Amino acid sequence: KAGVTQTPRYLIKTRGQQVTLSCSPISGHRSVSWYQQTPGQGLQFLFEYFSETQRNKGNFPGRFSGRQFSNSRSEMNVSTLELGDSALYLCASSLNQNTEAFFGQGTRLTVV
Amino acid sequence: EDQVTQSPEALRLQEGESSSLNCSYTVSGLRGLFWYRQDPGKGPEFLFTLYSAGEEKEKERLKATLTKKESFLHITAPKPEDSATYLCAVQDWDSNYQLIWGAGTKLIIKP
Numbered sequence: 001k002a003g004v005t006q007t008p009r010y011l012i013k014t015r016g017q018q019v020t021l022s023c024s025p026i027s028g029h030r031s032v033s034w035y036q037q038t039p040g041q042g043l044q045f046l047f048e049y050f051s052e053t054q055r056n057k058g059n060f061p062g063r064f065s066g067r068q069f070s071n072s073r074s075e076m077n078v079s080t081l082e083l084g085d086s087a088l089y090l091c092a093s094s095l096n097q098n099t100e101a102f103f104g105q106g107t108r109l110t111v112v
Numbered sequence: 113e114d115q116v117t118q119s120p121e122a123l124r125l126q127e128g129e130s131s132s133l134n135c136s137y138t139v140s141g142l143r144g145l146f147w148y149r150q151d152p153g154k155g156p157e158f159l160f161t162l163y164s165a166g167e168e169k170e171k172e173r174l175k176a177t178l179t180k181k182e183s184f185l186h187i188t189a190p191k192p193e194d195s196a197t198y199l200c201a202v203q204d205w206d207s208n209y210q211l212i213w214g215a216g217t218k219l220i221i222k223p
Contacts, residue, residue: 004155033211043156043199043213056210090155097209100146103155 002027004093004104012110018079021107025072025093031055032074033101034066035090043090049074050097081111114139114204118214125221128189133217135200136182143203145183146211147176150197159185159198190221 005024013019025032033056034046045058049068066076072093078085088108092101115138125131137145144163148156160169162178169176173194175186185198197218201211 031209042215045210045213048210056208088153092155098143098203100158100161101211102158103148106153106155108153 004091004102006089006091006104006107008107009105010108010110012112013081014112015081015083017081018077019081019109020075020077021089021091021109023074023076023091023093023104025074025091026102029093029095029102030072031094031097031101032068032072033092033094034074034076035092036060037088037090037106038086046076048097055097078109083111085109086111114202114207114212116200116202116212116214118198118200118217120217121215122218123220125190125219127191127221127223130186130188130190132187133185133198133219134182135185135214137200137202137212138181139202139204139207139212141205143205143209145178146201146203147183147185148199148201150199150216156199187219190219192221192223195219195221 007022031050033048036044048056052068063079068074088106090106092103094101117136119134147159150156160176165180167178177184197216199216200214
């Protein structure tokens with residue numbers, strides 16, 4: 001059974017640009033969550049989607065957005081990139097909202 | 113406010129030296145507590161879910177236990193490959209399924 005797949009694995013962008021990250025959940029999983037992880041802040045929750053609806057949102061500015069498609073695949077977008085957006089972005093999927101989440105390998109975003 | 117605190121922040125052990133990691137939590141009603149292991153540059157790997165006080169789960173050298181206010185991850189006779197950051201997260205009945213994460217314990221096992 002394939003795990004959670006995130007693409008791309010690595011990305012370098014310039015300040016002011018925008019970026020789109022992709023996440024393919026485990027087959028059959030309907031919940032997808034996104035996290036930002038930096039050395040100083042640990043895992044910070046961005047948002048969670050369940051059956052194409054955003055159910056939870058963390059305390060991030062509106063530059064961070066996401067969506068989920070009918071096949072449960074999800075994308076997150078960051079517009080007007082800032083240096084502080086450099087981080088490991090992790091996607092996790094779960095069968096339902098109250099079951100354990102399985103993480104992808106992450107996308108390492110570097111903003112220069 | 114819901115809170116999850118992990119201790120210690122870092123732990124260095126000799127190979128074979130058993131110890132425990134702590135995850136204490138403050139929530140209005142615990143729906144579930146989750147343990148993960150994370151290697152550098154990789155996504156967290158799911159280890160255990162605990163739902164009620166008194167529950168225990170084991171996997172190889174790891175054993176997780178749960179009380180009403182905290183969880184322990186016991187590691188018995190660890191090996192260097194057990195070196196990783198161990199993360200704890202809780203789900204509150206009132207949090208709309210959102211996970212609240214601890215900062216993690218970095219475990220280093222020396223050969």
